[in-house]
Amino acid sequence: xxxxxxxxxxRPDKAPIATAWDYAPAPEARDIVKIQERYGxxxxxxxxxxxxxxxxxxxxxxxxxxxxEIAQAGKADVxxxxxxxxxxxxxxxxxxxxxERAKYLFRIARLLQERSREFAVLESLNGGKPIRESRDVxxxxxxAHFFYYAGWADKLEYAxxxxxxxPVGVAGQIIPWNxxxxxxxxxxxxxxxxxNTVVLKPAETTPLSALLFCDVLRQAELPPGVVNIxxxxxxxxxxxxxxxxxxxxxxxxSTEVGKAIQRNLAGTGKRLTLELGGKAANIVFDDAPLDxxxxxxxxxxxxNQGHVCCAGSRLLVQESIYETVVAKLKRRMAxxxxxxxxxxxxxxxxxxxKQQLEKITALVQSGVDEGAEIYQPPCKLPERGYWFVPxxxxxxxxxxxxxxxxxFGPVLxxxxxxxxxxxxxxxxxxxxxxxxxxxTEKGSRILAMAQRLRAGVVWANTYNRFDxxxxxxxYKESGFGREGGRHGLEPYVVLDDA
Ligand code: NDP
Numbered sequence: 001x002x003x004x005x006x007x008x009x010x011r012p013d014k015a016p017i018a019t020a021w022d023y024a025p026a027p028e029a030r031d032i033v034k035i036q037e038r039y040g041x042x043x044x045x046x047x048x049x050x051x052x053x054x055x056x057x058x059x060x061x062x063x064x065x066x067x068x069e070i071a072q073a074g075k076a077d078v079x080x081x082x083x084x085x086x087x088x089x090x091x092x093x094x095x096x097x098x099x100e101r102a103k104y105l106f107r108i109a110r111l112l113q114e115r116s117r118e119f120a121v122l123e124s125l126n127g128g129k130p131i132r133e134s135r136d137v138x139x140x141x142x143x144a145h146f147f148y149y150a151g152w153a154d155k156l157e158y159a160x161x162x163x164x165x166x167p168v169g170v171a172g173q174i175i176p177w178n179x180x181x182x183x184x185x186x187x188x189x190x191x192x193x194x195x196n197t198v199v200l201k202p203a204e205t206t207p208l209s210a211l212l213f214c215d216v217l218r219q220a221e222l223p224p225g226v227v228n229i230x231x232x233x234x235x236x237x238x239x240x241x242x243x244x245x246x247x248x249x250x251x252x253x254s255t256e257v258g259k260a261i262q263r264n265l266a267g268t269g270k271r272l273t274l275e276l277g278g279k280a281a282n283i284v285f286d287d288a289p290l291d292x293x294x295x296x297x298x299x300x301x302x303x304n305q306g307h308v309c310c311a312g313s314r315l316l317v318q319e320s321i322y323e324t325v326v327a328k329l330k331r332r333m334a335x336x337x338x339x340x341x342x343x344x345x346x347x348x349x350x351x352x353x354k355q356q357l358e359k360i361t362a363l364v365q366s367g368v369d370e371g372a373e374i375y376q377p378p379c380k381l382p383e384r385g386y387w388f389v390p391x392x393x394x395x396x397x398x399x400x401x402x403x404x405x406x407x408f409g410p411v412l413x414x415x416x417x418x419x420x421x422x423x424x425x426x427x428x429x430x431x432x433x434x435x436x437x438x439x440t441e442k443g444s445r446i447l448a449m450a451q452r453l454r455a456g457v458v459w460a461n462t463y464n465r466f467d468x469x470x471x472x473x474x475y476k477e478s479g480f481g482r483e484g485g486r487h488g489l490e491p492y493v494v495l496d497d498a
Contacts, residue, residue: 023337026344028131033118035125035208038069041077041231042214044084045224051076056233058207061128062341062350062385070207073230078199078239081228085170085197086245088225094167094195098154105150105192107220112143112185115216119209123181124341126208128350128386129304131342141466142185145484148468149189152489156194157498159486165493167195168271169247172240176253177203177352178307178408184210186483187250188227194492196248197226201240203253204233205353238264246270248491252309255406255432255477273481273491275309275473277406278434280455281427282312282463283417286321288439292461294328297412300437300463302336302348302390306410307356309478310435312463314403315414316423322416326394334377336390348410351386360388360409367393367402372413398429406432420445424452433475437463456482 038055040047052074057066073081093101112119119142120135129138156165171191175183180202191198202210210229217227230236234257241249241261248271251261255276265272282300284293300312317325341349351357368374372393381387388409396403396413403413417423427436436455438446450458456474459465466472471487473479481491 023345025340027340028121028124028342028344030121030125030342033122033125033212035068035122039071039207039211039231041071041073041081042211042227042229043077043081043225044087044228045218045222047214048080050074051080056204058126058205060125061205061352062382064384064386067126067208070231073201073232073236073239075239077230078236078243081199081230082170082172082240082243082245084225084228085199088223089167089170089197092223093197093226096195098156098195101192101195102150102153104220104222105146105153105189108216108222109143109146109150111216111219112139112146116140116143119181119212121342122212123209124349127177127180127206128341128352129307130346130349131344132346133304138179138182141468142181145182145185145189145468149193149489152190152486153193156489156493159489160493160495162498163495164498165194165495168492168494169196170245171196171198171248171250171492172243172246173198173200173250174237174240174253175200175202177206178304178309180206181209181213183252184213186488187252190483190488191250191492192226194489196492199228199230199240199246201230201232201237204231207231241265248272250481250491251275255479258479271491273473273483274479275481275483276434276477276479277408278309278311278432278474278478279314279404279406279430280310280312280432280435280437281314281316281423281453282437283316283423283427283439283449284318284321284325285438285440285445286318287441289441289461290321290325290328293439294325294332296437296439296461296463297329298332298336301412302410303464305348305351305388307352307408308464309406310457310464310472311408312435312437313407313412314427315412316417316426317414318423319416319418326392326414329392330375330377333375333390333392336377338379338387338389339382348390351388351409354386356408357386357388360407360411363402363405363407363409364391364411367396367400367411367413370397370400370402372396372400372402398426404430420449424449428452428454431477434473434478435459
């Protein structure tokens with residue numbers, strides 16, 4: 001018996017160990033992006049000092065080092081940004097020929113492509129996500145969104161046949177920290193294409209790519225006030241939501257804050273779309289291509305450290321293949337490289353913040369306490385920064401917190417089923433309804449499952465695939481409204497009779 005086989009036989013769960021196949025470091029150059037020591041608020045086409053006088057430090061979560069001083073927008077700052085957006089709406093942007101609006105959006109898309117390396121490095125530095133993901137997913141998809149909605153700008157009457165679409169007005173947009181640039185693109189591109197102006201608040205921990213985006217707006221010569229970026233914490237978001245001159249709020253974030261916003265807006269007549277949490281089921285049938293499915297399971301939960309609202313965080317495996325799938329999964333997990341987000345070989349980067357790390361740690365502990373079996377591959381974590389080893393729980397009951405609550409970290413819970421009906425029952429047994437995955441060889445089964453799953457997006461034999469032409473959004477406590485595709489224009493237009 002080889003040394004490795006002896007080691008595997010000794011391990012209680014027979015889980016394989018990582019082979020000693022180390023990669024040489026391949027760090028992306030960090031100096032491609034210039035980070036200013038401090039930033040103001042981007043209002044009316046230029047950076048201004050916050051009237052509040054307050055600032056906070058944004059950090060690199062992988063090194064716990066400060067990156068820049070960020071302005072905390074207060075009530076008067078929010079008001080100033082909304083007034084700039086209203087002015088730009090009334091005096092130019094909403095009346096601009098749609099084909100002219102399209103030109104700006106095309107310009108922004110091309111500039112994002114040209115400066116993609118800069119954005120990728122910045123996104124990884126400030127958010128902790130692996131450069132491989134920010135370079136190959138976040139930034140290209142953000143550019144693709146601007147290209148896509150640039151195409152719609154002068155074709156709105158085809159998007160809504162027999163109706164006369166007109167813009168809603170000033171949109172207040174609040175985005176989270178898991179995909180800072182991509183969520184910005186999801187929000188800003190359709191709003192501008194439809195002729196609205198925008199005040200956007202990035203998340204407290206990840207403001208830097210939105211602030212670099214202001215420079216793209218300058219290069220694109222977007223008229224002042226069409227897009228305003230105000231940084232700050234939840235208080236800034238709350239001020240934006242309750243500002244009386246905002247016509248529409250678009251929010252992506254936690255279900256808790258989403259509900260608070262909905263309560264706040266009740267009766268005001270303001271439009272609202274909410275993209276909230278999820279606890280998606282990734283369902284693997286016994287006829288699925290298992291190696292491919294294991295790749296999909298890994299991508300579904302460990303992509304972006306599991307900081308993904310549509311993450312496949314509940315794995316439902318058909319009972320007959322349970323042992324095989326779990327063994328293959330553990331073997332694959334042992335090869336995941338956790339570490340420096342700027343290293344091109346890294347698969348799993350840093351947890352976005354100390355607060356999020358604490359939340360993940362507490363939920364994982366609850367899983368252990370409630371009786372689930374935990375597996376974490378051997379993994380050496382960097383000494384500084386916020387890290388969590390990719391984790392899988394087996395022996396999970398439906399009632400456990402790890403099977404019910406959104407963990408928003410690299411933690412997977414495995415459950416089993418025997419029949420398609422049982423799979424549906426378990427998959428839908430959650431307050432959420434954002435996404436799901438189905439792995440099977442049979443096309444008819446995919447269609448039958450997709451019809452019965454209460455989820456806004458159902459992926460078949462793949463996971464976490466995004467396309468600007470495809471609408472995304474939830475059922476139940478995952479929110480309402482759709483982003484992406486033609487549907488993504490709807491919240492930003494008033495439809496008059498033609
Ligand atoms: P939040 O929902 O608090 O943050 C989302 C955005 O809303 C941020 O820009 C935030 O600002 C802002 N915000 C916070 N409070 C208010 C408010 N009262 N009114 C208006 N805007 C507000 O998420 P957290 O960052 O606190 O994360 C908490 C948990 O939420 C995570 O652990 C995760 O489970 C879940 N989450 C889910 C997301 C999803 O897409 N499904 C995305 C992000 C988080 P600020 O950043 O300054 O707090």
